[in-house]
Amino acid sequence: MRPTPGPALGGLSDPPGLQPLTERFPLPGTIAPLFHPIPSLAMDSSAPVAAGPRRLDTTDWASLTLGQRIRHLELEGYVVLPDLLSPEQVANFKRQLAPLETIPADYSDKQRGRRGIQWEGPDFINLVGHAPTIAFLEALLGPDILFLGGVYALSLPGHPGISLHTDGQPYGSQIFGWSGSCPVQVRVLYYLDDLTADVSPFLVVPRSHLSMHADANPYTRYTGHPEEVAVPAKAGSAVLLNHKVFHGNCPNVGTRERGMLAYLYRPAWAGPAEEKIPAWPADKLAQVPPHLARYFENPNVRRGFDFNHPNKPKNMRGDAPGIAPSRWERV
Numbered sequence: 001m002r003p004t005p006g007p008a009l010g011g012l013s014d015p016p017g018l019q020p021l022t023e024r025f026p027l028p029g030t031i032a033p034l035f036h037p038i039p040s041l042a043m044d045s046s047a048p049v050a051a052g053p054r055r056l057d058t059t060d061w062a063s064l065t066l067g068q069r070i071r072h073l074e075l076e077g078y079v080v081l082p083d084l085l086s087p088e089q090v091a092n093f094k095r096q097l098a099p100l101e102t103i104p105a106d107y108s109d110k111q112r113g114r115r116g117i118q119w120e121g122p123d124f125i126n127l128v129g130h131a132p133t134i135a136f137l138e139a140l141l142g143p144d145i146l147f148l149g150g151v152y153a154l155s156l157p158g159h160p161g162i163s164l165h166t167d168g169q170p171y172g173s174q175i176f177g178w179s180g181s182c183p184v185q186v187r188v189l190y191y192l193d194d195l196t197a198d199v200s201p202f203l204v205v206p207r208s209h210l211s212m213h214a215d216a217n218p219y220t221r222y223t224g225h226p227e228e229v230a231v232p233a234k235a236g237s238a239v240l241l242n243h244k245v246f247h248g249n250c251p252n253v254g255t256r257e258r259g260m261l262a263y264l265y266r267p268a269w270a271g272p273a274e275e276k277i278p279a280w281p282a283d284k285l286a287q288v289p290p291h292l293a294r295y296f297e298n299p300n301v302r303r304g305f306d307f308n309h310p311n312k313p314k315n316m317r318g319d320a321p322g323i324a325p326s327r328w329e330r331v
């Protein structure tokens, strides 16, 4: 039986929810109920519990309004934008990526990556300014947006899964560098293959980015979480995530590879804790088409930052749609 979703916020009905993953996820399991259902996500509370995620997100992403998408990303920590890339674009990217060398992760040679993927030719650099993605990012973050880098990730059959982590830390870290200290970041994960339950669906602990508890210390990683959710997606769709949400991906226990292009953005005000993000190499910057130059500004810029700003600065505004509760009602 599906529990009734909790009260809607902001006059919006709750997005459709989650179903048991285990019958599709080929891991042995036992039968147990979920004890702490998340009220606004509909789900099957009689789901059998396996070694993998207990719940599969079956939200009908195409049905969400702009406001509901913003809400899902802000409140749950992630959202899927379906069909951002056409099948032709996906095939084109896969064809160009196939001959490129990738480097294995430090924990498995089945998880491989290549940094600076935006420099691999016109299609990769143009993806930085991909119109439907930018339209959503501008609605979410405002118009002044910087690009922080692109990565290609390849999860081969046998990939053990990415442990639950956040995509940054407020004082920087070796893994994410100083760009990880930018206080607002959105990573756009374009999937080039279908993410099914057996082929490394995205994994997330919804709302973990909102926690003030020490368990949300972003210098912590987790093997898993009882309330983690697996998010399948079609090739050509993208997961957008708040960098503070705990997330990862599931093992690839299928027979197909799973390719992904991850492009990272931030609003121009939200610069790093220390101005130590390496500058874009001059020879690479010279390749950036003029209409994309604004995304490649100095990655350390903190537009609007003034340590000494007074209590009543000049030119204060009396309205700001970006912080209005009604932003979740946008259509």
Ligand SMILES: O=C(O)CCC(=O)C(=O)O
Binding pocket: 153, 162, 167, 187, 189, 201, 202, 203, 247, 248, 249, 260, 262
């Ligand atoms: O592969 C995924 O779906 C998640 C990857 C991830 O954690 C990241 O790119 O930061």
Ligand SMILES: [Fe+2]
Binding pocket: 165, 166, 167, 247, 248
């Ligand atoms: Fe991540």
